Amino acid sequence: MRLTATLMLFAMAAIFVTTHQLLGVHPAWGYVNAFAEAAMVGGLADWFAVTALFRHPLGLPIPHTAIIPENKDRIADTMAGFLRSNFLTPVVVARRMRDMNLARAAGDFLATRTPGEEGRIRAGAGQLLVELLESLDPDRLGLQVKAGLARQVEKLEIAPLLGRVLESAIADGRHRPLIDNFIRWGGLTLEDNEDMVRDMVQARANALIRWTGLDERLANSVLDGLYKLLAEMHVDPNHPVRAKIEEGLQSLARDLQHDPAMRERVERMKSDLLANPAVADWWMGVWERLRHSLIDMLRNPDRAMGGEMGSSLAELGETLRSDPALQLQVNRFARRTLVGIANRYGEQIVGLVSNTVKSWDANTITMRIERAVGRDLQFIRINGTLVGGLVGLTIHFLIDVL
Structure with a gap:
């Protein structure tokens, strides 16, 4: 031109x-x-x-x-003053926000899908998260996350929490399947180690019993007695040994909550566990697998933003679009937030505009x-x-x- x-x-x-x-x-x-x-x-x-x-x-x-x-x-100062007077005063922001339905607009944005479009948020948000996860130093990030978790765990007293969980599980009967699994495990372990049990019995028998050959019968009797005990414990919920186990669990739950010595031992075990290098190596492996899984999942929109999360966002959009009461609450919150931002940071925003133009x-x-x-x-x-x-x-x- x-x-x-x-x-x-x-x-x-x-x-x-x-x-x-x-x-x-x-x-x-x-x-x-x-x-x-x-x-x-x-x-x-x-x-x-x-x-x-x-x-x-x-x-x-x-x-x-x-x-x-x-x-x-x-010119920079005039532009900044114009923005401050006409856009970033609390009164102006509130007045303009009253004429806007941000909740409805957000609902339309989340719910609307055009033909052939995978979703307005899916591709962009997924790619952004992938780039973020790939750009960060994985070792440093993993160490920071581990340190943050360790600090939170150190602040948390584990023993009372474990005690309350165990007490609640016993009260609801959720400990019984655990005891059943323990009994089955005991039976399988005994079956895999019958020869070791026989050797232990024969090693402790005196020479006379070994000379008469009764040591073999004695070992078989011990094994049969153990199998019978485990079977009775498995089929009888009121078996005395099961009752003793439950009594021990109840006592452990009480001690975890109220016994200072027990709580101190648990805290010491927690500290030793957190300081163990093997735990740190294990966590770094878990973090790397988690990071790579997130990257792979986000690169496949059908598994990430297009799956349950995509459906949830669409449902949220429909709700925002059709619920006037929810729109009123969201719009009121947005209006108060933006008015507060204009009141608190209006001068800094226009100052940024003015200083940027002056720097050119x-x-x-x-x-x-x-x-x-x-x-x-x-x-x-x-x-x-x-x-x-x-x-x-x-x-x-x-x-x-x-």
């Missing part, structure tokens, strides 16, 4: 020079010459005006030119404002050329008539 406006100015100059030689040939050339002369003057005047906004015309230090670069600090050099602010205004600056020059020509044509006509 700058080239077009400049070529139009040179065209008017060429027409003016050419038609000046033809004034005596025919009266019509006078009208063309008058149009071209006035258009050239109008184009030059508007070129000077447009150029003077951003730089010195032809590099000459003419007063009141390069207006924007010379006054960029004042003359070339930067000139280039950015010129690009923001765009083609309209050159249309000023083109219009000035055409309007000037029409004014010159009109003046020439009036002179001829009068």
Whole structure:
């Protein structure tokens, strides 16, 4: 557009020079010459005006030119004041927020799906999380997470918590399947180690019993007795041994909550466990597997944001879109939050705008404002050329008539 406006100015100059030689040939050339002369003057005047906004015309230090670069600090302060007065005062924010239904807009955004679209949030949010997880130092992040968890666990007294959990489980009968599994495990362990039990019995039998061969029968009797005990414990919920186990668990639950010595032992065990390097290595392995699993899952939208989470977001959008009471609450919360932000941080926000503009050099602010205004600056020059020509044509006509 700058080239077009400049070529139009040179065209008017060429027409003016050419038609000046033809004034005596025919009266019509006078009208063309008058149009071209006035258009050239109008184009030059508007070129000077447009150029003077951003730089010195032809590099000459003419007063009141390069207006924007010379006054960029004042412009920055004026822009900041305009933003502060018209957008970031609590009264203005509250008034504008009353006319907006942010909850409904958020509901439409979350619930609306266009054909062929996987979801408005799914791809962008998933990719953002993937880039975040990949950009962070995995070792440092894992150590930070581990340290944070360790600090929280150190603050937490484990023994009373374990005691209350165990007490609640016993009260609800949730400990019985655990005892059943323990009994089954005991039976399988005994079956896998029958030879070891026989060797132990025979090793403790005296020479007379071994000489008579009764040690083998004694070992079989011990094994049979143990199998019978385990079977009876498994089928009889009221077996005395099970009762003893339950009594021991109840006592342990009480001690975990109320016995200072027991609580101290548990805390010491917790500290030793946290300080164990093997636990640290185990946690780092768990964290790396978790991080890679998250990255793989987020790269597959159908498994991540497009699965349960995507459905949940769509349901949330439908609720926001159709529930006026929820919209009222969300909009009220958003209005109070934004009013508070404007009241607390309005000065800092406009200060950021002002300081940013002040930090730009003359070339930067000139280039950015010129690009923001765009083609309209050159249309000023083109219009000035055409309007000037029409004014010159009109003046020439009036002179001829009068």
